[in-house]
Amino acid sequence: MKRVMEGSMGVSEMVRLCRPKVVAAYPITPQTHIVENLSQFVANGQLQAEFVNVESEFSAASVVLGASATGVRSYTATSSQGMLLMNEVVYNIAGLRLPVVMTLANRAISPPLSIWNDWQDSLSVRDAGWIQLYAEDNQEAADMHVQAYRIGEDPRVALPVMVCMDGFILTHAFEPIDIPEQAEVDAFLPEYQPLYKLDPADPVTVGAFMEPDKYMEARYLIHQAVAQAAPVVEEVAESFRAAFGRYQGGLVDAYRCEDAEVIFVTLGTLASVAKSAADQMREAGKRAGVLRIRCYRPFPTKQIRQILGKGAKVAVLEKALALGVGSIIAPEIRNALYGSDTPVNGYILGLGGRDVPPATLERIFDHAAAGRSADGLFVDLKAEHLGDEAFAAWQAQWKE
Amino acid sequence: MATNLLAPGHTACLGCGEALAARLVVNAAGPSTIIAEATGCLEIISSRYPESAWNVPWIHSLFDNTAAVAAGIAAALRATGREGQVNVLSQGGDGATADIGFGPLSGAWERGHDVLYVCYDNEAYMNTGIQRSGLTPFHARTSTSPPGRQSLGNPTLKKDLPAIAVAHGVPYVATTSVGWPRDIERKVKKALSIRGPKYLQIHVPCPLGWGFDPSQTVDLAKLAVSSGLYPIFEYENGILTGSMKVKPVPVEEYLKRQVRFRHLFAAAKPELEEQVRAIQAVADANLVKYQMVTPPAEAPTGA
Numbered sequence: 001m002k003r004v005m006e007g008s009m010g011v012s013e014m015v016r017l018c019r020p021k022v023v024a025a026y027p028i029t030p031q032t033h034i035v036e037n038l039s040q041f042v043a044n045g046q047l048q049a050e051f052v053n054v055e056s057e058f059s060a061a062s063v064v065l066g067a068s069a070t071g072v073r074s075y076t077a078t079s080s081q082g083m084l085l086m087n088e089v090v091y092n093i094a095g096l097r098l099p100v101v102m103t104l105a106n107r108a109i110s111p112p113l114s115i116w117n118d119w120q121d122s123l124s125v126r127d128a129g130w131i132q133l134y135a136e137d138n139q140e141a142a143d144m145h146v147q148a149y150r151i152g153e154d155p156r157v158a159l160p161v162m163v164c165m166d167g168f169i170l171t172h173a174f175e176p177i178d179i180p181e182q183a184e185v186d187a188f189l190p191e192y193q194p195l196y197k198l199d200p201a202d203p204v205t206v207g208a209f210m211e212p213d214k215y216m217e218a219r220y221l222i223h224q225a226v227a228q229a230a231p232v233v234e235e236v237a238e239s240f241r242a243a244f245g246r247y248q249g250g251l252v253d254a255y256r257c258e259d260a261e262v263i264f265v266t267l268g269t270l271a272s273v274a275k276s277a278a279d280q281m282r283e284a285g286k287r288a289g290v291l292r293i294r295c296y297r298p299f300p301t302k303q304i305r306q307i308l309g310k311g312a313k314v315a316v317l318e319k320a321l322a323l324g325v326g327s328i329i330a331p332e333i334r335n336a337l338y339g340s341d342t343p344v345n346g347y348i349l350g351l352g353g354r355d356v357p358p359a360t361l362e363r364i365f366d367h368a369a370a371g372r373s374a375d376g377l378f379v380d381l382k383a384e385h386l387g388d389e390a391f392a393a394w395q396a397q398w399k400e
Numbered sequence: 401m402a403t404n405l406l407a408p409g410h411t412a413c414l415g416c417g418e419a420l421a422a423r424l425v426v427n428a429a430g431p432s433t434i435i436a437e438a439t440g441c442l443e444i445i446s447s448r449y450p451e452s453a454w455n456v457p458w459i460h461s462l463f464d465n466t467a468a469v470a471a472g473i474a475a476a477l478r479a480t481g482r483e484g485q486v487n488v489l490s491q492g493g494d495g496a497t498a499d500i501g502f503g504p505l506s507g508a509w510e511r512g513h514d515v516l517y518v519c520y521d522n523e524a525y526m527n528t529g530i531q532r533s534g535l536t537p538f539h540a541r542t543s544t545s546p547p548g549r550q551s552l553g554n555p556t557l558k559k560d561l562p563a564i565a566v567a568h569g570v571p572y573v574a575t576t577s578v579g580w581p582r583d584i585e586r587k588v589k590k591a592l593s594i595r596g597p598k599y600l601q602i603h604v605p606c607p608l609g610w611g612f613d614p615s616q617t618v619d620l621a622k623l624a625v626s627s628g629l630y631p632i633f634e635y636e637n638g639i640l641t642g643s644m645k646v647k648p649v650p651v652e653e654y655l656k657r658q659v660r661f662r663h664l665f666a667a668a669k670p671e672l673e674e675q676v677r678a679i680q681a682v683a684d685a686n687l688v689k690y691q692m693v694t695p696p697a698e699a700p701t702g703a
Contacts, residue, residue, distance in 0.1 A: 021476060021479040021480065022472060022475045022476055022479055024472065024475070048479070049479060050475040050476075050478055050479045052471060052472070052475050052511065053511070054468065054471075054507055054511075055503060055504070055506065055507030055510070056503060056504070056507070058464070058465060058468070058503070058504070059465065059468035059471070059503070059504045059507055059508075061465075062461065062462075062465035062468030062469050062471075062472065062504060063468050063469070063471050063472035063475060064472060065461055065465075065469055065472060066436060066459070066461075066468065066469035066470060066471065066472025066473040066474075066475075066476070067472035067473065067475050067476040067479075068472075068476075069459050069469075069472075069473070070434070070472070070473045070476035070477065071476065072476040072479060072480060074472070074476075088462055088464070088465075089461070089462065089465060092461050092462055096459075096461070198434045198457040198458075198459055198473060199434075199457055200431055200432045200433065200434065200456060200457060200486055202457075203431075203454065203455055203456050203457045203458070204457055204458075205447055205452035205454050205457075205458050205459075206457075206458065206459040206460070207437075207447070207459050207460035207461055208447040208448065208449035208450075208452060208460070209443070209444065209447060209448060209449065209460075210448075210449045211448070211449075214449060214450075
């Protein structure tokens with residue numbers, strides 16, 4: 001039934017229906033409402049789970065690691081600094097092939113301290129071995145959690161899944177969300193059957209160390225597992241469509257790309273802004289399209305090659321950056337298009353919650369359409385905070 | 401003889417106190433036990449892929465999160481109605497316990513998970529090459545607290561981790577030593593009979609790290625206790641309920657047998673003698689505080 005609720009509540013309701021046995025979390029804005037709701041569900045007896053109030057995100061991740069290794073479905077959520085603090089454990093969960101599901105309410109990284117949205121937190125762990133899904137709206141954010149357990153627990157995958165949703169923009173926004181019945185979720189998501197678990201009836205050693213003659217093969221196998229999860233992500237999206245009648249894309253979600261002159265490539269809610277801006281631009285004769293990467297890990301190289309590389313110029317919109325380098329996603333798109341002469345521009349915008357209005361996207365369209373190049377080009381900087389000299393230098397980058 | 405749950409054939413050094421204690425602990429705990437292990441010597445000697453010395457389910461995650469991993473195991477057992485049916489043992493060395501893993505351990509104690517945490521205390525980071533930890537004793541030489549013209553070794557007193565555990569309200573807190581195998585077994589069994597968090601700190605001499613012959617591990621362990629430098633006691637619900645009674649020996653008898661304290665005896669200097677007296681004072685205070693001399697009223701005075 002559709003009800004108007006906060007994005008965080010939609011996620012909490014859906015996680016409850018997934019029946020995790022252990023939930024561990026530490027509070028950090030803007031993740032808090034999700035875990036507050038879950039603790040209330042446990043307090044009410046609506047969710048039969050152990051809710052472990054840990055003393056740090058580092059322990060939150062470690063508790064769900066231990067629980068998952070004991071063979072039970074586990075859940076945690078965090079943001080920003082919490083993700084950075086978890087970092088060591090995040091790598092470990094993936095390497096131990098534990099299908100934990102985590103919500104990441106995307107938030108900027110300090111300093112300067114900012115509670116507002118961008119993707120620096122999740123992109124900092126893009127190579128940790130987790131499947132990373134990015135939601136565009138709250139229905140998708142909620143739905144992705146059911147899909148996440150189904151993907152991660154698939155014995156062909158056995159990997160953790162991170163559902164990334166833009167902090168505040170989604171977590172604190174009220175929208176109508178359809179929350180299915182328990183029986184529907186139970187039918188879609190069977191009880192977790194671990195490949196291995198810590199059980200005295202069948203003792204296993206987990207987390208052995210390896211010498212140089214074996215380590216590389218172990219890392220290769222984890223790498224292969226992440227890469228080979230791609231068809232499962234698509235398959236689960238299709239199964240979800242069959243079960244619930246909703247489909248938000250598989251690995252990618254292409255919008256008006258067929259005849260586009262410039263295709264915006266982006267993640268999360270920025271895709272909504274881009275889609276709306278594309279519609280407006282098309283009314284003015286500017287043929288814009290949008291390719292939303294729904295699954296960033298594994299990286300959808302094949303799908304990107306199918307949609308891009310047909311003559312349209314590419315403008316990658318990133319709410320993140322690699323300090324000292326610039327774009328993070330744009331080089332991966334170029335890599336996916338290796339051998340084609342498609343120009344791929346990288347624009348950095350929306351950091352720390354900076355608004356991205358449609359007019360900004362039109363400026364980017366014009367810049368890319370004019371054949372200018374951009375590699376980690378910052379968008380919408382302000383003279384009053386930069387000083388005249390730095391501002392002029394930045395403006396000059398736009399004319400290169 | 402029953403199967404050892406920590407099997408022989410692991411790669412510990414000759415005379416390793418930790419490996420001996422770990423076997424006693426897991427055998428006392430029995431086969432219905434899950435172990436979460438911190439990175440360190442015990443992990444390295446027992447889990448070189450594709451081999452494992454463990455005959456119980458065992459997980460190594462990281463150096464610093466063992467208590468939280470164990471908490472997750474305990475939470476999973478509880479959520480599936482198995483709490484009390486399976487022992488959860490969390491273990492690590494002194495660095496993993498008192499330093500880098502202490503935050504998660506404090507959190508786990510405070511939340512009260514049904515977990516026995518065992519700290520194998522060899523008083524330094526042995527696995528990385530004998531660096532100082534928070535449980536390294538006063539004046540000990542380590543590779544990061546070397547004596548020199550400006551230093552007499554480790555400048556700080558050993559962190560009183562059992563007292564910190566007691567302050568958390570941990571219902572069973574005890575120390576023991578590899579010098580007394582039956583004491584280890586008894587305390588493990590007793591701890592596991594109690595629901596909730598338990599802390600057991602075991603003194604495990606390290607021949608390589610301390611500088612003594614591997615045949616002397618048990619002797620050194622016993623001297624540490626009888627000198628008063630490593631008091632053996634039990635706290636139940638915050639009350640001291642037991643301690644090992646000893647016939648005190650001067651701390652020199654313990655210190656002089658180890659390379660890590662040799663610099664204190666390198667020359668007959670009054671300032672060095674004063675430092676040995678400072679160590680003696682630590683031992684004397686322990687003997688009184690933990691009532692290790694019977695009866696307490698007859699503790700040596702003025703001798």
